[in-house]
Amino acid sequence: MYSSAANTPTRLAANTTATKKFLRMTGTGSAGAAPAWDTVSKSDVGLGNVDNTADTDKTVKYANMLTGFASRADSFSWGN
DSSP, X not given: OEEOTTOOEEOOOOOOSSSOOEEEOOOOSSSOOXXXXXXXXXXXXXXXXXXXXXXXXXXXXXXXXXXXXXXXXXXXXXXX
16 A cells, blocks of 8 residues: 555556566656555666677677686696
């Protein structure tokens, strides 16, 4: 239940989908808004510029860089 500006109680509809959702409420800065079910987007959590590039689509430059790190780590020894 939530209350409108006129102090009228309103029942929020249940989330009847199989998708995980959360309640979002975005006001105007001076007035609230009714809550609504919503999903989380990349930009909601600061990942708006992130893409999901498959490993096969990544450039060879980065693969070679990682290979170089692995070979150096394998040959590293701790001195006493």
